[in-house]
Amino acid sequence: MIESQLTPGLRVRIDRNRCVCSESCARLAPNTFETDDEGLVTLLAGPFDGETAVRAAAANCPVAAIILEPVDR
Amino acid sequence: MTLKDEISPAGASGVGRYDWERETTQRTGAGAVDDPYPLIAVRRAEGPVASDSFFGMFGLPDPMAAAWPGAQRFATLSYAATEAVLRDNVTFSNAGIRRMTEDVFGPVSLMGSDDPEHRQFRLLIQPAFGKKAMGLWTSWVKPRLDELIDGFVEQGRAELYFDYCAQFPVFVIAMTLGVAREDLDHFHELAAKLQIGAAPPDEARAARFQVEDYMRRVIAARRVQPRDDLISLLIDSELKTAEGSEKITEEQILGLVCNLLPAGAGTTYRSLGIVLVTLLQRPELLARLYGERDLIPLVIEEALRWNGPVLTAPFRLATADAEIEGVKIPKGALVEPGIAAANRDPARFDQPDAFDPFRPAQANLAFSFGSHFCVGGQVARMELRSALNALLDRLPNLRMDPDAPPPQLTGLLYRMPTGVPVVWG
Ligand code: HEM
Ligand code: SF4
Numbered sequence: 001m002i003e004s005q006l007t008p009g010l011r012v013r014i015d016r017n018r019c020v021c022s023e024s025c026a027r028l029a030p031n032t033f034e035t036d037d038e039g040l041v042t043l044l045a046g047p048f049d050g051e052t053a054v055r056a057a058a059a060n061c062p063v064a065a066i067i068l069e070p071v072d073r
Numbered sequence: 074m075t076l077k078d079e080i081s082p083a084g085a086s087g088v089g090r091y092d093w094e095r096e097t098t099q100r101t102g103a104g105a106v107d108d109p110y111p112l113i114a115v116r117r118a119e120g121p122v123a124s125d126s127f128f129g130m131f132g133l134p135d136p137m138a139a140a141w142p143g144a145q146r147f148a149t150l151s152y153a154a155t156e157a158v159l160r161d162n163v164t165f166s167n168a169g170i171r172r173m174t175e176d177v178f179g180p181v182s183l184m185g186s187d188d189p190e191h192r193q194f195r196l197l198i199q200p201a202f203g204k205k206a207m208g209l210w211t212s213w214v215k216p217r218l219d220e221l222i223d224g225f226v227e228q229g230r231a232e233l234y235f236d237y238c239a240q241f242p243v244f245v246i247a248m249t250l251g252v253a254r255e256d257l258d259h260f261h262e263l264a265a266k267l268q269i270g271a272a273p274p275d276e277a278r279a280a281r282f283q284v285e286d287y288m289r290r291v292i293a294a295r296r297v298q299p300r301d302d303l304i305s306l307l308i309d310s311e312l313k314t315a316e317g318s319e320k321i322t323e324e325q326i327l328g329l330v331c332n333l334l335p336a337g338a339g340t341t342y343r344s345l346g347i348v349l350v351t352l353l354q355r356p357e358l359l360a361r362l363y364g365e366r367d368l369i370p371l372v373i374e375e376a377l378r379w380n381g382p383v384l385t386a387p388f389r390l391a392t393a394d395a396e397i398e399g400v401k402i403p404k405g406a407l408v409e410p411g412i413a414a415a416n417r418d419p420a421r422f423d424q425p426d427a428f429d430p431f432r433p434a435q436a437n438l439a440f441s442f443g444s445h446f447c448v449g450g451q452v453a454r455m456e457l458r459s460a461l462n463a464l465l466d467r468l469p470n471l472r473m474d475p476d477a478p479p480p481q482l483t484g485l486l487y488r489m490p491t492g493v494p495v496v497w498g
Contacts, residue, residue: 020448021450038203039202039203056436063443
């Protein structure tokens with residue numbers, strides 16, 4: 001999974017080609033992000049970590065591999 | 074011929090090795106600076122970027138100045154400025170460090186390359202550091218730790234910095250790479266010489282050639298008969314590209330090996346030493362850890378923030394005129410990303426000078442940031458956790474040795490304790 005609808009208004013997308021396996025996202029939002037066998041980021045099904053945690057994960061990703069997109073409703 | 078025959082017998086005894094490492098660390102600011110943070114705080118209050126190198130700020134001779142005569146120097150001090158430099162690897166290039174690291178890393182360098190080549194290289198070696206490969210690393214850690222503890226457990230007292238901390242990260246890298254056990258001590262010495270700025274260029278180069286020759290033989294052997302080790306895993310690594318797939322080259326594997334030794338050897342053991350001294354100075358917290366092992370990751374993360382083993386990420390070369398947090402950086406300037414300074418920025422961390430494992434979870438820059446983020450970060454965290462756990466498992470009531478001089482933290486470019494003298498029981 002490289003894309004997930006977190007809330008009706010918020011979608012997250014990850015770019016595994018950029019990921020440098022810092023695990024920073026998995027620390028800050030552990031129910032949303034995980035790293036796989038290769039060490040690269042993957043998305044988890046939840047429960048939702050909350051918008052603050054997910055935004056912190058995106059902001060602190062060393063390589064901007066986590067993209068948050070507002071969804072038009 | 075084994076590696077043993079190829080290097081001089083000087084320092085073949087364990088003691089020689091330690092002295093050598095002491096000298097190295099002295100050259101990088103140990104002893105000359107014990108606590109750099111007060112001055113860093115003063116300079117940060119003047120602005121987020123200093124127009125000086127860290128060595129310059131502390132009035133010490135700068136090892137970089139010889140390689141880059143006349144270059145303008147800057148050092149970032151705030152979290153935002155440090156992050157901004159590390160995030161933009163196009164404007165702030167790693168290629169400048171090649172002049173310093175070529176002797177050590179050789180022509181193919183992970184740390185000294187920029188995207189897109191760096192990205193390709195990184196993706197090729199990433200499997201060696203992911204969750205699947207973690208088992209390979211872990212399998213060497215615990216037995217080694219137990220073996221070291223066996224060596225002193227009966228004595229009731231030990232110097233953990235030299236007899237424990239320093240004795241396992243190189244071992245683990247070497248074993249994971251497939252170095253034969255009888256060659257280990259010598260591999261350790263070579264690794265010490267491969268620390269950036271640690272040995273004169275010709276010695277560093279000679280050490281690299283020996284490591285390369287040795288590893289070429291390991292690679293050749295694994296091509297014939299793969300084993301469950303890192304080299305076999307790396308040999309198989311390939312990237313799917315639009316045109317098909319790209320295999321890792323032998324030169325890339327050797328470049329990685331020579332990068333791993335300085336990057337993964339000194340850092341982890343110094344960090345463990347810092348963690349231990351920090352805990353010994355806080356007996357209540359240490360006592361609590363025996364029963365609450367789940368606090369260990371918090372302690373380690375906070376120690377990395379509060380006193381990480383490296384002051385600055387490798388300097389960046391400005392490839393164009395730029396601006397960081399309002400400070401103009403001319404093309405050709407060298408910028409040191411002050412990760413340790415950033416980790417004490419009061420704008421980012423409340424009471425930044427306090428060691429507080431219970432502070433709210435927040436990312437720090439101890440393993441750097443951006444595309445060069447430390448590839449061994451998860452290995453390092455695993456090693457630190459295991460090493461602390463192994464001590465708590467076997468040495469009850471661990472405390473500072475009352476008869477030894479009290480240890481303290483010291484060092485500029487590399488941070489470390491003066492020692493970790495302990496008693497237990
Ligand atoms: C506490 C321990 C460690 C610390 C604090 C640390 C810190 C760092 C830092 C600051 C960088 C510089 C990144 C940059 O250019 O911005 C780095 C890079 C690197 N580290 Fe570590 N490191 C540690 C342990 C390790 C270990 C155990 C390994 C290997 C097993 C390792 C392998 C590397 C490599 C290969 C690079 C170059 C990455 C690249 O340029 O893409 N490190 N590390
Ligand atoms: S924070 Fe970014 S680089 Fe780190 S694991 Fe997550 S996606 Fe990868």
